[in-house]
Amino acid sequence: MSTHNAPTQQSSLNKLLIRKLMPLLVIVYVISFLDRTNIALAKASMGIDLGMSSAAYGLGAGLFFLTYALFEIPSNLVMHKVGARFWITRIMITWGLLSIGMAFVRGETSFYVMRLLLGAAEAGLFPGVMLYLTYWFGREERARATGYFLLGVCIANIVGGPLGGALLELDGALGFHGWQWLFVIEGLPAVLLAYVVWKVLPDRPTKASWLPRAEAEALEKRLAAEQDSRSGGRSAHSFRTCLRDRQVWLAIFVYFCHQLTIYTTIFFLPGIIGKSGHFSPFAIGLLSATPWLAAAVGAATLPRFASDSVKSRRILVGGLVVMASGLLIAAYSTPAIGLLGVSLSASMFFVVQSIIFTFPSSRLSGSALAGGLGLVNSCGLLGGFVGPTVMGLIEQSTGRAMNGLVALAVALVIAAVCSLRLRHGAEERQTTVGTAAAREAV
Template sequence: MSTPTTQAPAGTHLASALRKARWRIMPLICVLYFIAYLDRNNVGFAREEMSRDIGLTATAFGLGAGLFFVGYTLFEIPSNAGMHRFGARRWISRILIPWGLLAMATAFVVDDVSFAWIRFLLGVAEAGFFPAVVFYFTLWFPVRERAAVLGIFVLAQPLANMIGAPLSGALLTLDGLLGLHGWQWMYLIEGLPAVLFGIAVPFLLTDRPANARWLTGAERAALENAIADDDARVTSHSVRSFMSALASPTAWAYAGLNFGMVLGIYGLAFWLPSIVGELGDFDPFQRSLVVAIPYAAGACFVLWWSGRADRTGKRAAHTAGSLSVAAIGLLGAGYTLHLSPVLALTFLCLAAIGIYTAIGPMLSMSASLFSGAAAAAGIGLVGAVGNIGGFVSPLTVGWLTDLTGSSQAGLLFLAAALALTAASVWLFARHRPEGDTRLVLPTTQESSR
């Protein structure tokens, strides 16, 4: 008499596959984004010393810092096409090695022109990394999991600034070693890991679930079926090709919303060290420790808020709420900057919490618009237009700082931009399936009953 075989339910295989995918993919991707964010933003920590040594004005610094995003924007969509064509392992490696070399080359700029050029070329080299990773996640995680996954990913942003601030501050103290300035050592040491990981990535990443030898056959099938089912319910069925996604009004709408959010992200990231410098008389390392405080506050809430957006399905509401909090924080910091350092720092913490908790829910909406080649194009478009904000923001804040002699006007500009973006997200996305997945998908809470 034969014993009947007991098969595990599909939900068990899916849960096992997702658990393995998170542990296999997320640590490496988060480390890579940590390095990327450190290499693009460490210029803010070096600003005062480097500006003094090579003669940069605040406007010239803001222009150079922002030119990174011009190069990034121009090559972001073509780069994401390459990711779709060649796969994650080869393409991310292709991005990492030249970006690391150019990040190290920033140590040898001598004036505003060379600084501007190296920042532009660094943007060209790094172009496509962020949207490539977002697209990579669409190949590995169902729609209902993406806000939480993206929350884990973007946690690298505040952590890079939180850890990078004292790290960069410590490296700045190497001034004079072997005849180099401290800021030169900072660029050389912090750029090297990108090159090393670029060599290692082809051996560490897996392109798609179908290629994952570390999943069982049942786990691969369950994961691919879940992704296909969610995509069929949420994504557009009328937009399938790469070019049609680039012409999609919805993709352009999310690109505009991302632009508004990015204004706040990089306005704060590039200028926070200088803003903190107005709060007291700090040496570079002391200033870096104070700069780390708002980022630590932001990091504490990212995972909880992104997970909550997935559990409730209300991604538009979570994004709009976060951006509103960020706007209040920047507004408060602007008006208390020269009144109370403690109160101003508290408001800056509130701003960082709002900015960084908005990113996961916001990007999960645009990442759920399309699938396949259309997803690669749409995600690239949203990122490309959004990153124009990375050019506009530091340049505008720098110009306002030169004009007024204070960071207050820049903070008020950023607050207004984020408040407008919060209202726009709420009005545009709250009744759309990617903005409220309860319209087409059961929430995590409901599906677990």
């Protein structure tokens, strides 16, 4: 490969990898998000049929993330050993069957148990894919690939709203409630798609039949060299490395505040829209999809500009501030303007998320990378437990769920300030070397 043609050939390879890998991974994430969040649309009718309060619903929505977080790190370490194809297939089968099982809950206790089991079954999917992408993409391209992957969340919420609303209107068919149809029909695709993942998804470049052997080996060598360079003379392979890294814990805090916002929006936006007017379940589903159109535009366009540490940090800080501004608009305005405010906030949801993970992944390798990404996601996703739980309590005590949006905005501003101190591994090493050289010169 000549020096002149190298950038062109690298660009062509990245386009091939995105075309071959990302569509299937995006579909997997679409189904994953439908199955973990469809209780948002089921909330009203399920609450009536089972006699559940808003606080009980919020707790059940959040319990998913406790077991999800608990099993994230073990799941990622297992995937690092057994391969992505087998492990993602296993995850999909178990979560699909449990999602179908949600149709048969009979009260608060069974609701809590099924949400806990669903979280344990799905644990490891997101950080597993984040780890999987490091097998195929270098740091400069990974934020872009992650942005495409996160389009799955947007698609799930765009499609899931109208689809879920239509399924709820099957209420009474064959003696089933509408929310039972919702869980069964949206749970089946996960089990069916697991077979496709098993047959199609390659574990790494040298296992891909569509990639020339020489090109696959060169890609693996290049990425291995990039991972080795992260250590900067330190042992970055041990899981204990990430536990001692302050930058990893800073990324966790920022991600926690980010997840507070996303899951509160997912679980409570349909209810907020429903209370603002006389809408059918299908109309509520359509209106709930609006912010995710904005999120899809952001995820598809902005992460590609995060090509280095400085640009990544600027986009990250700006995205968090925009998210906070949108929530404040939603909290203090009319329902129509409020929906636009939530859409403004949502436009940065996955721009921020795709960039956050580039910071810890630029500093770790080996099992530390697998465990570190699991650690960031598991601790950050506790925001998915705290956010809905607190919002449920606020809605029940004040009668107005919008009151919690101000607290979320404050958390996002704090996260933006903290993000100013995030550093990629290479940037931190350059700063350290520059400081040492300056001291020697003096």
